[in-house]
Amino acid sequence: MSLLFHHLRVHQVFGANTDxxxxxxxxxxxxxxxVAGKAVYYLKPVSTGPLQDADDEYxxxxxxxxxxxxxxxxxxxxxxxxxxxxAAQREPDGGNAPPSVPSDDTLVKAISGHIRECARKARGHAHMYVETAGGVHSPTxxxxxxxxxxxxxxxxxxLVxxxxxxxxxxxxxxxxxxxxxxxMVDAVMIFREEYYRNWEYLQSYFAERDIKVAVVDPPPAKLEDYSQNFQKTERYYEGIAPTTATGPVFDLLAHLDSQHAARIAELDSMPRRTxxxxxxxxxxxxxxxxxTDVAVIDxxxxxxFSIYNGRRDQTAPDSKTSLLEPQFDGSASWWTQALGHANPALTLAAARAAGRYGHVMFPQGSHLPALRLAERMLKSGPGKGWASRVFISDxxxxxxxxxxxxxxxxxxxxxxxxxxxxAGRPKDLGVxxxxxxxxxxTIGAMDACEDSGVYTCEWHDAKGYWxxxxxxxIRSGKMVVSLPPAIAALTEDGKSELNEGPMQHVYDVNARLDSVLAGVYRRFVEDTLERLQARGAPKPAALVLEPIVMGAGGMIFVDPLFQRVLVDVVRTSPALSRTVRAGPDWSGLPVIFDEVFVGLYRLGLESxxxxxxxxxxxxxxxxxxxxxxxxxxxTLAxxxxxxxxxxxxKADALLHGHSYSAYPLGCEVANETLRIVGKMAGSAxxxxxxAQWRAGGDQPAIVWSFWAPEFIDALSQCDAVGEVMTLGTVLALRVAGDGQGYQSHSAQRLLETLRVAAEDADVDEPGVAPFGINYRTLGNVAYFMLxxxxxxxxxxxxxNRIWKTLQPSSSRN
Incomplete structure (x- = not known):
């Protein structure tokens, strides 16, 4: 929604207070x-009070x-x-206001639309001022x-x-x-009041921050007689904005123009410098x-994101279009975004902790953000019912x-x-x-993965068995379980693709534990582990899983029944450990769940x-x-x-730590995030x-997605799509007929046009401004994340954008 034009300089004016x-x-x-010869556009987004007193009229x-x-x-x-x-509550349909209280989104879109309209009309270089109401925290x-x-x-x-x-x-x-x-505060304006002399102090304060302060003579006292007051006020303006174009206001105009030009020049130079x-x-x-391949995020x-597009359009200096365009962050910034960018509640949480602590060392110490985070994770979070300790890293x-x-x-x-x-040498243990x-x-984490040739390096030493x-x-509207050849060979008919029923049944793991397929999985895992032991493979010391979805490997949605069976076997097999036992302690091999990607509702579930x-x-x-x-x-344990x-x-302790262990800013932000997400999880x-993902009746969905089920079904039947899958915020589609995996560029080529905003009226939804989609691919897999x-x-x-891209001659009902 951010806008920037070569020919139209726009500044928003905020006040430090009312009056x-x-x-x-x-x-x-x-x-x-x-006076400086510019076309000028003034916008007062919201006005309250009689028309004769309105700021735009003034x-x-x-x-x-x-x-x-x-x-x-x-x-x-x-x-x-x-x-x-x-005013909006009391007068919802008064004046030219809409019949209901406008949302912030409606207000912002109206302002953005008006700025674009002014940019289209402007001839030559123009100026625009958008004046807010009251102080910076006055309500919308x-x-x-x-x-x-x-x-x-x-x-x-x-800032005034x-x-x-x-x-x-x-x-x-x-x-x-x-x-x-x-x-970006480009300047401060203030009246020259000689008794309190605030301008004098503020000039010094803002000079240290390289912000220009323009000091302007105060206006004359208001006169009761309208005509006299008008003439006196007009003379005042002739004095501070004279036709000679001199004085502090014109100095400020030159500064604002310079800031505008410098911003564009900086953005324009960033691709090459990068x-x-x-x-x-x-x-x-x-x-x-x-x-043009460098995405400059302003x-x-x-x-x-607000992406600079000036390098793409070589005619930009003469163009009436914005040099910035919105792009949906389709990878949730590498899977981190939960509440959107620049969330003020999270920013304030970080500032709160920064102001109170900065950073403090943590060994043998405590601070409230870390302690409260640990208690939340253990008592009401993903560690509830099994974990008792929290190790906080970075x-x-x-x-x-x-x-x-x-x-x-x-x-x-x-x-x-x-x-x-x-038990063997500890250095010989594997996973x-x-x-x-x-x-x-990091090298140790890489060693816990197979030697795939993708996420590896010269020091990589795969230690274990995978x-x-x-x-x-989902293929052609049906949920399919795909078996690798070694498992398919153990089934009665040897098929590599099975229909285990609808999605809700596939993810009802407890209901599937006594199935024939569960028995096949169990036999496969046990036989494999016995063969590994017989041939003297490194002794396994842990089971390490990305539960449900393996992200970086290609958005691989693993059959949850297989992962459950795998956990059960490693906890009960005497061949793996001398400590198979019943009770609260861990049994067999300790099990690690890597929920870095999938945890905390990324898949619609806390854990x-x-x-x-x-x-x-x-x-x-x-x-x-x-x-x-x-x-x-x-890390919960x-x-x-x-x-x-x-x-x-001391050598027996967990000797692992970083300078920023239990970083107070991170802990405070985490507490605020978990508080907000906890409320959202119970929202309408x-x-x-x-409710869209219920299998039938009033039973709640075991798994669900923010993506619409009818869209997923239609997508799975596209000729260009080999398979599609979704849970929670995640949507992944695999390109049909491409078996090259991570080395492929097919997904990138297939959906490349999504990056540019679609202006087509039949694509755009009512109330949604066009935007591009910044997405990532994993070879032959494209994924989108909310x-x-x-x-x-x-x-x-x-x-609709994805559908139109994959089916250019069709339209979705």
Whole structure:
């Protein structure tokens, strides 16, 4: 929604308070711009009170001799002279207001539409000023604070300071509120009041922050006689915006123009500078040589990036289109986003902890954000009912290395206690996992994955055995379980594709435990483990799983029954461990659940344990944990695993840590994220989405998705789609007829046009502005991911874009 034009400079004017002269100074800017020969557009999005007192009327009244250059407009007008949220409640259909209280989204879209219209009409270089109401935190029509409501527009800002007693504090507080939300404050304007001299202090304060302060002579006292007051006010404006185009207001205009030009120049230079200096993750630089291939992100808000497109359009200097375009963050910024970008609640949580703590070392210490996070994860979060300890680190890969250290030590200690030297050397221990798994890019986490040749390096040393798992997906409208050849060979008819019923049945693991297929899985796992033991393979010391979905391996939806059977076997097989037992302690091999990607409602469930019907001994959460704002990971462990590290020798402790362990900012943001997500999980919006996925009757859905079931069904029957699958926020589709896997570029080519906003009226949903879709592919698999609060209208728009791209001659009903 953010806009930027070569030929139209737009600034939003905020006030540090009410009655600080915001309209007076904005009028001075408007008038000065006209004197400077510019076409000028003034917008007052919301006006309350009598028409004769309206700010847009005032601007027109004192437009001066260049009045013909100025166009003034108000979008939502109410006659009641109260706060906008009250006026909208009391007068929902008065004036030119719509028949219901407009949402922030409606307000922002109206402003954005008007700015675009002015950009189309503008001739030459023009100026535009968007004046807000009251102070920075005055309410919008919906009742939210306007500093948050207007944030998606991300317009450069002029702050009007408060010259009165207490104005220094009000102005600085307003600036900090703007800065905290990422606003670009280009300048401060304030009246020269000689008794309190706030301008003098604020000039020094803002000079340290490289922000220009324009000090303007105050207006004359208002006269009762209208004609006399008009003449006196007109002379005032002639003095501060003279036809000679000199003085502080014109100096400020030059500064604002310079800031505008500098911003465009910076954005325009970023692709080349990036190509020359940046080393990207997961990118083959040999394939990226053009500046137009660099996605320059100017800002982000909600589910969208604001992408600079000036390098793509070589005619941009003469174009009337915005140099910024919205792109839906289709990978949820590598699976981290939960509540959208620039969420003010999370930003404030980070600032709260930064102001209180900064960072503090954690060993043998405690602070409230970390302690409260640990208690939440154990008592009401994914560790409820089985975990008793929380280790807090700084990213998912590190969290998994901590988990591996925990599991391997716990197994070695338990085996040593019961088997003496027969437990083998600890360095010879390995893990059991699944082919296609991925647990992070640090060396230790990589060693817990097969040597796939994709996520590996020269030091990679695969330590263990990885089963080729059966998978699930939707093909031609039917749920299919695909068996690898070794498992298919054990079935009665040898088929590699089975119909196990609808999705809700496939994920009802407890109901499938006594099935014939469960017996086949069990025999396959037991026979394989016996063969590994017979041939002297490294002794397995842990089972490591990405439950339900293996993300980086290609969005592989594993048959949950197979993972449940695998857990049961490794916990009960005497061939694997001397410690098979019943009771609360872990039995057999310790089990690690890597829920970095899938946990905390990414798949619509707080934890995958509710599907698999078993708890791990160790689990890891990250990504959604902090809503995508800062890196943080937690490794949860049972008390039995914790006890393996006890003793009087420090060498027996878990000697793992980072300088930023239990980072207070991350912990505080995680607490705020979990609080918000917990409320969302019980919301009507989620209940409506869940209801679409019921198998029938009033039984709640075991699994569900934010993506519409009819869309998934239609997608699965597209000729270009070999298989589609969805859970929660995740949608994955595999290109038909392409078996190259990760090395393929087919998914990228198939959906490339999604990146550009579609202007087609038949694609655009009512009330949804066109946007491109920034998505990622994994070879022959394209995936799309939502935040946990992506609006349904946005989801439907994306569905229609995908459908139209895959079926250009069809339209979805």
């Amino acid at each position: 600080v002269g915001k309209t007076l100074l904005t009028s001075a800017l408007v008038r000065a711009s006209a 601007v027109t009244r004192f437009a001066g001799p260049q009045k013909s250059r100025i166009q003034s407009r108000c979008l939502f007008r109410y006659s009641d002279p109260v706060s906008p949220h009250l 029509l919906s009742g939210s604070t306007q500093i948050d409501g207007y944030r998606p527009l991300f317009l450069p800002t002029v 300071g408060d010259p009165k007693l207490g104005g220094i504090s009000a102005t600085i507080s307003s600036y900090e509120s703007l800065a905290l939300r990422g606003y 190509l020359d200096q940046i080393w990207w993750p997961f990118v083959q630089h040999g394939l990226v040589k053009e500046e 800002s982000a808000s909600g589910d969208h 990213n998912g890969s590190t969290g998994m290395e901590v988990a591996l250290k925990m599991a391997l030590r716990a197994f070695a200690v338990r085996e040593r206690e019961h088997g003496g030297s027969s 059991i996992g699944l082919k296609g798994s991925y647990h992070g890019d 089963f080729d798992p059966p998978t699930v997906g 995958t344990t509710s599907i698999l019907g078993v708890h791990p001994d160790i689990s890891v959460n990250a990504k959604i944990l902090t809503g995508g704002l800062v890196p943080l990971a937690v 049972s008390e039995a695993v914790f006890d393996a590290f006890g003793g009087d020798d 919006e989620w209940a409506d989405a869940q 935040s946990l609060n992506t609006p349904p209208a946005t989801i439907r728009h994306i569905e």
